Amino acid sequence: MAQVLWSGRLSATPDEEAFAFESSITVDQRLVLEDIEGSIAHVTMLGAQGIIPEEAAQKIGEELKRIAADITEGKLVIDTGVEDIHSFIEGVLTARLGDVGRMVHAGRSxxxxxxxxxxxxxxxxxxxxQEELRQTGETLLSVAEQHLTTVMPGYTHLQRAQPVTLAHHxxxxxxxxxxxxxxxxxxxxxxxxxxxxxxxxxxxxLPLDREATSRALGFRRPTINSMDSVADRDFALEVTSCCAITMVHLSRFCEDIILWATEEFGFIELAEQWSxxxxxxxxxxxxxxxxxxxxKSGRVTGDLVTLLTLLKGLPYAYDRDLQEDKEALFDALDTLRASLRMFRGMLASARFRTERMARSCQGGFLExxxxxxxxxxxxxPFRRAHEVAAQVVRDCIAAGQRHxxxxxxxxxxxxxxxFNEDIYEALSPRASVERRRTAGGPAPEEVQRQIGELRRRFSRKEG
Incomplete structure (x- = not known):
């Protein structure tokens, strides 16, 4: 029979299959060190407030630190037959300290x-x-610096649009x-x-000091409302949303890479270890x-939808449904971390076929x-100029000309x-790129400025 530590007024316990259904320890065991950290702060406050004897609080705190060390060093293995990680830690503490260990949960749910x-x-x-994102961004910027003058087509609607540079992209x-x-x-x-x-x-x-536990755990302040505190999972939603948005970005970048790696485009050659x-x-x-x-971007989008669906019908306090929040949240975090590392390695080792990119700027009337x-x-006037340019393109097509x-x-x-002779100076892809010096444009000196600005932003501690 699985271990049920606290059943309250209930005299019957779930059978093995039912217990496995409600147990969360296989998911929430990764919170073990955070659970111990929170318990140490809580029991220290209980002692300081005189809710439990100072000596008991100190004894519990020291034993919790020993439990954390034992787990970290592999001397204590988490028992997945216990309902959740909180029950496991309190059960170990009680087994080691007896009734003193049972004091840890005063004033806490x-x-x-x-x-x-x-x-x-x-x-x-x-x-x-955030560090994974910084490193990935820095990798892109370092590769970009090698290609400030590498001309390539820019696309809209997946049709050749205007010349840009690989660095700009x-x-x-x-x-x-x-x-x-x-x-x-x-x-x-x-x-x-x-x-x-x-x-x-x-x-x-009980006379709890929430300010003290908040400070001890490194939080900015306590939450404002106790009911909202246990009902709220906005933080999980928001973080998973951040993961999903980043994964969508990576997915779009990878779509470009997949297209570029085709024989039809031929812009990139991925290293063999990334193929x-x-x-x-x-x-x-x-x-x-x-x-x-x-x-995998679809998987993380699914994690976000899972959390949104989980929360949308819940009464506003704690409901056991909220146990299901962690699996989606952890999966989103894990998937994003792995994807960033894979993407970074793939890009750092790629070879860009710059001649093919330059040739692709010829034809398609990018000029x-x-x-x-x-x-x-x-x-x-621009609308008249647009019409004239369109007429010139039609003339070229009728004459079988590509430029x-x-x-x-x-x-x-x-x-x-x-039109004067100087029109021909404006028609090469390189001239087109070099003239586009407006902020955000593809001119080499402007892209170098963008690289410097992004490096400053990536280096800021606040993100």
């Missing part, structure tokens, strides 16, 4: 206990994720990751409140890691917008007298 455990866990692990990805890092910082700031001392939902008649072969086609080199990251803007600089530069000056002047 598992409702506020689990809430503080998860918040502590996130306070410990969100900075690690990679910095676009890094900008998305910098926002992701800042989002985690925002989420971390909002969850930085301590629910310990809220009890089941209505606090306690796989085929079980039947000997020639294949598949971008499977990029595809897996793209696929058409430059023609329209040339005419604007000569005084033509506006193939038109003679006389042919161009049939569409507008404003």
């Amino acid at each position: 598992r409702n506020d206990q689990v809430a503080v455990d998860v918040r502590l866990y996130l306070k410990h692990h969100i900075p690690e994720l 990679l910095v676009a990805w890094a900008a998305g990751l910098e926002r992701d890092r800042a989002r985690f910082a925002d989420a971390l700031a909002r969850l930085d409140e301590c629910p310990l001392g809220s009890g089941a939902l209505a606090g306690s008649t 796989t072969g085929s079980s039947i086609m000997p020639q294949k080199k598949n971008p499977d890691f990029a595809e897996l990251i793209r696929g 058409a917008t430059d023609v329209a803007e040339y005419l604007v600089r000569r005084g033509l 506006i530069g193939e038109r003679t000056l006389e042919q161009l002047r049939e569409r507008s007298e404003l």
Whole structure:
């Protein structure tokens, strides 16, 4: 029979299968050190407030530290036959200290206990994720610096649109990751409140010092309302949402990589360790890691939907449904961390086929917008300039020409007298890129500025 430590007024206990159904220890055992940390702060406060004898509080605190060390060193193995990690720790403490160990739970419920455990866990692990994001962003920026003048087509609607540089494209990805890092910082700031001392939902008649436990655990302040403290899972929603948004970014980046790795594009060659072969086609080199990251984005989106669905119908206090929050939250955190590491390694070792990128800027009339803007600089209203450029493109297509530069000056002047010889200077992809010096544009010196700015943002402690 599985171990049931506290059944209250109930005289019957669940059978083995039913107990396994309600048990959460296989998921929440990763909170073990946070649970001990919270218990030490709580029992220290109980002693300071005279709720339990100071000597007992000290004895419990020391034993909890020994339990943490035993678990860390592998001397104590978590018993998955216990209902949850809170019960396991209290059971070990009671087994070692007897009635003294039973004092640890005064003024506390598992409702506020689990809430503080998860918040502590996130306070410990969100900075690690932010560091993964910083390293991934830095990798993109370092690769970008090697390709400030590598011209490639920019796409809208997956159609060739205007010339950009590979650096400009990679910095676009890094900008998305910098926002992701800042989002985690925002989420971390909002969850930085301590629910310990809220009890089941209505606090306690014991003279608890919630400010003291909040300070001891490194929180900014206690939560404002005891019922909200145990009902709230906004912090789990927000962090999982941050994970889902970041995974969507990674998925979109990987979609570009998957396209670029095709023979049709041929812009990138992934290192062999970041590719796989085929079980039947000997020639294949598949971008499977990029595809897996793209696929795992759906998994994290599912984690977010799980939490939203879990919460939407719950009465506003603690309900056992909330036990189901951790699996989705932990899965989102784990999946994102692994995906960032895989993406970073894949990009750092990739080889970009710069000649193929440059050749792809020829044809498709990527210079058409430059023609329209040339005419604007000569005084033509933009809508009229747009129409003239479109007519020139149609003329090229009718003549079997792939580039506006193939038109003679006389042919161009049939569409507008404003064309002069200097139009040909504006038509090369490199000239197009170098002229786009506006903030955020692809000109090499401007992209270098963007790289410097993003590096400053990534280095900020607050994200």
